[in-house]
Amino acid sequence: MKTQVCIVGAGPAALLLGHLLRAEGVECVVIERQTPDYILGRIRAGVLEEITVSLMARLGLDARLRAEGLPHGGFNLADGERLIRIDIADLTGKQVVVYGQTELTRDLMAAREERGLEVVYEAADVALHEVESDAPYVTYTKDGSEHRVDARFVVGCDGFHGPSRKAIPERVAREYLREYPFGWLGILADVPPCNHELIYANHERGFALASMRSETRSRYYVDVPLTDRVEEWNDERLWDELAIRLGPEAAAHMTRGPSLEKSIAPLRSYVFAPMRHGSLLLCGDAAHIVPPTGAKGLNLAASDVHYAAEALTGFFRRNEPDRVAAYSDTALARVWKSERFSWSLTRLMHRFPEDGPFERAMQVAELDYIASSRAAQTAIAENYVGLPV
Ligand code: RFL
Ligand code: PHB
Numbered sequence: 001m002k003t004q005v006c007i008v009g010a011g012p013a014a015l016l017l018g019h020l021l022r023a024e025g026v027e028c029v030v031i032e033r034q035t036p037d038y039i040l041g042r043i044r045a046g047v048l049e050e051i052t053v054s055l056m057a058r059l060g061l062d063a064r065l066r067a068e069g070l071p072h073g074g075f076n077l078a079d080g081e082r083l084i085r086i087d088i089a090d091l092t093g094k095q096v097v098v099y100g101q102t103e104l105t106r107d108l109m110a111a112r113e114e115r116g117l118e119v120v121y122e123a124a125d126v127a128l129h130e131v132e133s134d135a136p137y138v139t140y141t142k143d144g145s146e147h148r149v150d151a152r153f154v155v156g157c158d159g160f161h162g163p164s165r166k167a168i169p170e171r172v173a174r175e176y177l178r179e180y181p182f183g184w185l186g187i188l189a190d191v192p193p194c195n196h197e198l199i200y201a202n203h204e205r206g207f208a209l210a211s212m213r214s215e216t217r218s219r220y221y222v223d224v225p226l227t228d229r230v231e232e233w234n235d236e237r238l239w240d241e242l243a244i245r246l247g248p249e250a251a252a253h254m255t256r257g258p259s260l261e262k263s264i265a266p267l268r269s270y271v272f273a274p275m276r277h278g279s280l281l282l283c284g285d286a287a288h289i290v291p292p293t294g295a296k297g298l299n300l301a302a303s304d305v306h307y308a309a310e311a312l313t314g315f316f317r318r319n320e321p322d323r324v325a326a327y328s329d330t331a332l333a334r335v336w337k338s339e340r341f342s343w344s345l346t347r348l349m350h351r352f353p354e355d356g357p358f359e360r361a362m363q364v365a366e367l368d369y370i371a372s373s374r375a376a377q378t379a380i381a382e383n384y385v386g387l388p389v
Contacts, residue, residue: 003027004316006138006151008126009158010119011039012101013284013301015108017155018117019059020309026316029149030119031126031140033158036109043188043261045101046211046219047072047198047295049386052104052302053097061107068214069099075384077349077367078201078247084371085197091374091381098198100213101298123147128154128167132278152279153315153324155308157301159285160270168277180267180291180346181353182206182223185230187238191257193218194250200293201246202349202363208245210254218255221292223350224264235259267291269343271335274328275304281327283308288335293349294342294384300335303389307331334387341383 005021007014010032021028032039048069056062073089089095112119123140130136137150156164184207193212201208207223220242224233235258243251270289275282284301311327314320323330348366352359370376 014157024313045298049299069097075198088381094385131280176271178269188261189257191255194254203245276328290342293346
């Protein structure tokens, strides 16, 4: 098979990019290892920035997002007794939208046929070849036979564990990694949220987050040591812990219910550079990971895709090859700012095992400062809604 762009992976980054390229008349094929049901079974992001919402709107695939997404004009930082509200609408004039990654992916999947986006699911042994040349290709096996896709560009949207990043030779690669000494244990339940806005809590027993997917579906997290297993956390124990960490006000409004999903995700900050080498571009988790505290992962994937789509349509439709050359620097400039915000909010809201009284006093002082300063709140708010693309 021959195409202009071969996209590896069919998560949100890949499908957004595929649709944006198709909308501009660029040929592309998407190659994914898993089944659609497997992908829709992964419970991940819940908060969308303006860039992500605007890309769905540009594609005309935002009808359900507009109807069912919950616009949020603020969120809260909790510290012991105190609830510090960050009024993002007042401070920035913008808002975020609570709409699950699963639903966004479902909307993108559903439009495949109508928009002529070809996706090959259940492709095994996906491998990238000749990415330093102008004629890269991707091979895979499916139903017992070998396949080859020749393209002008390959875009790796295959997440943190996919093969694309590894196709960039070590001699040009730089990696930046920070692993955190805890993971987030998440629970999804069909119960109304305890608060109409998100609450990020730093309690002496650890971090907690009260989030939601809709007015009848809640998503909560606590941080746990990396050695903990999900089986050690029955629903009752988790609800008890959430009630303590989120504080009496939230606990009074918290409805408990059986978990629909429960899992532990490790936290890390990771950046791979460059994000383009030869004819290979990387987008989303394939190139970088942020700890989920800033709600940035999916949104960063969306801004990468925005830059990659501009670069590739420039190349194929407008005779502007330079944007492809600039892609890595353009995308990384925004990536690093989101990494910084996600890292600093993680640092502020979690108790690290190595922390002593001084580090704790620094957290308290910073939260005090945020509570009393409009400038500090503005800095948090403008990062949370998303920096300009
Ligand atoms: P994905 O979603 O991982 O998709 C990659 C796709 O590539 C496929 N793949 C392969 N395909 C072919 N061959 C191979 N060998 C392959 N290997 C892998 C995979 O099957 C998959 O379909 O990456 P993408 O598209 O870059 O999207 C990134 C987001 O998924 C991620 O950043 C967010 O989920 C992060 N995240 C959050 N982001 C936000 O913006 N806001 C949030 O509120 C938020 N909360 C979260 C999160 C991530 C979490 N976890 C579990 C990591 C909360 C959690 C708990
Ligand atoms: C979620 O609802 O899953 C969620 C919300 C905000 C975050 C992380 C995860 O910062």
